[in-house]
Amino acid sequence: MTALTAAGVRVALGGVPVVRDVSFSVGDGEWLTVIGPNGAGKSTLLHAVAGLLPFTGDVRWHGDDPAGLHRRQRSRRVAVVPQHPVVPTGMSVFDYILLGRTPHLPFLGRESPADLSVVAAVCERLDLTGLAGRRLDTLSGGERQRVFLARALAQLSGAGRALLLLDEPTSALDIGHQQEVLELVDSLRRDGGLTVVSTMHELSVAGEYADRLLLLAAGEVVAAGPPAEVLTVPLLTRHYRANVMVVDTSAGPAVVPVRPGR
Numbered sequence: 001m002t003a004l005t006a007a008g009v010r011v012a013l014g015g016v017p018v019v020r021d022v023s024f025s026v027g028d029g030e031w032l033t034v035i036g037p038n039g040a041g042k043s044t045l046l047h048a049v050a051g052l053l054p055f056t057g058d059v060r061w062h063g064d065d066p067a068g069l070h071r072r073q074r075s076r077r078v079a080v081v082p083q084h085p086v087v088p089t090g091m092s093v094f095d096y097i098l099l100g101r102t103p104h105l106p107f108l109g110r111e112s113p114a115d116l117s118v119v120a121a122v123c124e125r126l127d128l129t130g131l132a133g134r135r136l137d138t139l140s141g142g143e144r145q146r147v148f149l150a151r152a153l154a155q156l157s158g159a160g161r162a163l164l165l166l167d168e169p170t171s172a173l174d175i176g177h178q179q180e181v182l183e184l185v186d187s188l189r190r191d192g193g194l195t196v197v198s199t200m201h202e203l204s205v206a207g208e209y210a211d212r213l214l215l216l217a218a219g220e221v222v223a224a225g226p227p228a229e230v231l232t233v234p235l236l237t238r239h240y241r242a243n244v245m246v247v248d249t250s251a252g253p254a255v256v257p258v259r260p261g262r
C-alpha cells in the first residue's frame with residue numbers, strides 16, 4: 001500500500017512560489033529522503049505534506065485526505081520533527097517527551113502507566129535516560145535533537161501504520177549518535193509499520209539509509225530514484241554547484257567534496 005502520495009503540490013510563501021508542482025509517492029515502510037541545496041523548498045514540502053502549511057494539489061496519507069481527519073487522528077498518524085522546534089522553557093526532558101502521548105490520552109484524562117513506560121523506553125533507546133530530569137533548555141543542540149525525535153517516536157508508539165517526517169534529524173549530532181538515531185529509525189520502519197520521509201544535507205548518509213532520494217531544486221523535482229541514480233557527479237555539480245566526486249563503496253555512493261583545481 002502507498003503510505004504517502006503527493007500530487008501536484010504547490011506552496012507559495014509571501015506570494016512567492018516555493019514548491020512547484022511536486023508529485024511523489026512513498027510505499028508503506030519505505031524511507032524517502034528529500035535532498036537539494038539551501039532554499040530548494042525541502043522543509044516547506046515536508047510541512048505541506050504534514051498538513052502544517054496551506055498548499056494546492058493533493059496529499060493522501062494511506063489513501064486518506066488529512067484535511068478530513070480530526071487533529072487527534074492526524075497526530076496519531078503523522079509525527080513531524082521540525083528543524084528548529086520551539087523549546088518550552090522550564091520543562092523537563094521527560095515531560096516534553098510525554099507531550100508526544102497527548103493524542104492517545106482520553107478526553108480530559110491523564111497519562112497512564114503505559115504512557116510513562118513508552119516514554120521511559122524511548123529515552124532508553126535514544127540514550128536520554130540520564131537526561132530525563134534535566135530542563136530541556138539546558139541541553140546541548142545534539143541532546144535536544146534526540147529529545148525532539150524521542151517525542152515524535154513516543155507520539156507514534158502503538159499507533160499502527162504511521163508516517164515519520166524528519167527535517168534534518170541529525171544535523172547537530174556527532175557521528176556516533178547520528179548512527180544510533182538513524183539505525184533506530186531504520187529498525188522501527190523495518191519492523192514497526194513506520195514510513196519515513198526525511199530531509200538531509202549529508203548526501204552519503206542520505207543515500208545509505210534511504211530507499212529512494214528526491215532531488216529538489218528551486219522548488220521542483222529534478223531527479224528521483226535509488227541513491228545510485230541521484231547521487232551522480234553531473235546532477236550534484238549542476239544543482240549544488242559543487243565540485244565533488246562520487247565513489248562507489250560497499251555502503252553505496254559516497255559523495256566527496258573536492259577543492260576546485262585539484
Ligand SMILES: Nc1ncnc2c1ncn2[C@@H]1O[C@H](COP(=O)(O)OP(=O)(O)OP(=O)(O)O)[C@@H](O)[C@H]1O
Pocket residue numbers: 013014016018036037038039040041042043044045
Ligand atoms: N515566510 C516566507 N516568506 C517568503 N519566503 C519564504 C518564507 N519562508 C521560507 N521562504 C523561502 O522559501 C524557500 C524554501 O525554504 P525551505 O526552508 O523550504 O528550504 P530548504 O530547502 O529546506 O532549505 P535549507 O536546506 O536551507 O534548510 C527559501 O528560499 C526561503 O527563503
